[in-house]
């Protein structure tokens with residue numbers, strides 16, 4: 001259905017007009033400013049600073065609570081809640097009207113009440129205050145924290161921003177609060193529950209899926225991406241109930257592992273999830289999903305979950321569905337056990353390179369990670385003038401976001417992603433396996449498109465090849481590119497038993513003419529649309545970008561430092577950890593030397 005809302009995009013000087021579904025999207029421009037205590041507010045105690053973000057001005061302890069890195073997370077939430085709120089409240093109104101018609105009563109005159117939102121881990125209350133000021137149709141926001149200091153801060157910030165009618169501070173354990181809400185009748189629970197913890201959100205999931213009203217929105221951040229991306233294998237299994245994948249598409253896999261985990265908690269309470277938007281950003285993952293009620297759907301959830309078979313050498317991968325479905329005589333969907341795909345060769349080695357022993361990851365969510373019905377994704381690049389934008393921004397519901405350029409770029413790329421082709425290869429990864437230079441994106445995309453396959457990039461990775469083509473086609477493409485280049489690789493790279501030799505020379509397809517038939521001529525859609533439009537697609541983080549220390553006042557733990565690992569390319573990461581180790585050894589050596597001297 002049509003959305004009445006328009007979210008404005010101003011800083012790029014063009015309205016990202018609407019959507020393939022004719023749905024207007026909005027976003028916005030402008031300012032995050034940190035200001036000195038003296039400048040604007042009186043009565044801010046020593047050791048505090050005033051921070052202005054979006055439409056909120058809050059006092060925070062210096063350098064502890066406020067992490068500007070998370071501005072994007074909050075901006076994104078404002079945009080999502082604006083769009084979701086309109087869609088959801090319209091649904092509720094339509095449902096009420098339908099119910100009234102069925103009971104042959106006159107349709108209710110009053111509009112639905114507005115969103116009731118729980119920010120379960122609120123810290124300073126900044127997010128809640130921004131929601132109160134930047135999201136229309138909000139009835140109530142509970143800003144909860146279990147720290148007395150945080151709740152004192154939340155209360156003073158509520159007063160400072162004049163939002164005491166909308167935002168209520170709560171001192172409670174988030175898990176207990178969630179369970180208390182779960183006992184309420186479904187329509188009295190929260191329309192939106194936001195979980196934004198330090199580290200993993202897992203401890204809060206079980207109560208949060210119950211605290212959301214059926215059809216409501218759950219927003220989840222996890223900052224333990226290193227764990228989700230496989231740096232601590234056992235920890236990931238213990239925490240998320242899934243074996244992590246450590247390959248080119250690990251950041252997307254981390255979203256899928258988390259979605260699977262939320263679904264497993266939802267399943268226990270006869271609920272199922274509908275992911276609206278799932279993003280891997282900087283050092284964290286952020287997912288927005290609806291939680292619906294329905295035991296019937298829960299029984300069929302196995303077809304949305306899969307195990308991943310992958311080759312640790314060449315990264316070829318195959319998804320094995322957890323279950324299959326058919327129909328009974330009455331046409332009802334029935335679940336049945338899935339048959340094994342038989343992806344490897346008989347001895348468990350990779351069917352493509354024949355060298356790597358296949359490994360298993362998962363279970364993970366294998367269905368779409370974004371919803372095609374969620375209009376925020378459907379940005380189209382209709383040109384517009386600055387004048388038009390200026391006049392549109394007069395409308396109510398308009399808000400300004402500091403990260404609009406980045407938001408537009410990221411959402412555009414997410415919208416481009418093929419919804420039914422989980423995970424991806426990277427051009428770097430394909431090139432690394434055969435020890436050749438990276439194939440240009442346009443060349444690889446042309447080969448896939450000319451062969452009738454679909455292809456997209458991924459918001460997780462700039463040189464991703466997300467496609468419905470089988471792994472065998474990708475390697476045929478790599479072989480064809482090698483052959484057509486006429487380049488001769490050195491003996492050293494094509495040595496006996498080496499991966500390049502296995503893929504380029506020894507593979508049975510290398511002898512046939514499969515590779516010769518690959519057409520690399522430039523395809524009309526060879527360039528990703530978001531690139532052609534010149535959008536800011538991939539964020540280059542400034543120095544020291546990452547999680548901040550927890551408010552205990554302790555320095556950032558090494559574990560937190562290492563959370564940044566997946567952001568670094570593997571070699572750089574190895575070098576960084578080596579450097580840390582060397583520094584530590586050097587310190588120990590110095591200390592020992594001083595002791596000896598004493």
Ligand SMILES: C[S@@+](CC[C@H](N)C(=O)[O-])C[C@H]1O[C@@H](n2cnc3c(N)ncnc32)[C@H](O)[C@@H]1O
Pocket residue numbers: 070074120121122123124125126127144145146147150172173174175196197198
């Ligand atoms: C990362 S901060 C939240 C930041 C906030 N959402 C924002 O956007 O500004 C996490 C907060 O969770 C709180 N917290 C941790 N465990 C909690 C629990 N069990 N119940 C309630 N709050 C908790 C901490 O005190 C901390 O203030």
Ligand SMILES: [Zn+2]
Pocket residue numbers: 311312313314315316350351352353354355356
């Ligand atoms: Zn392999």
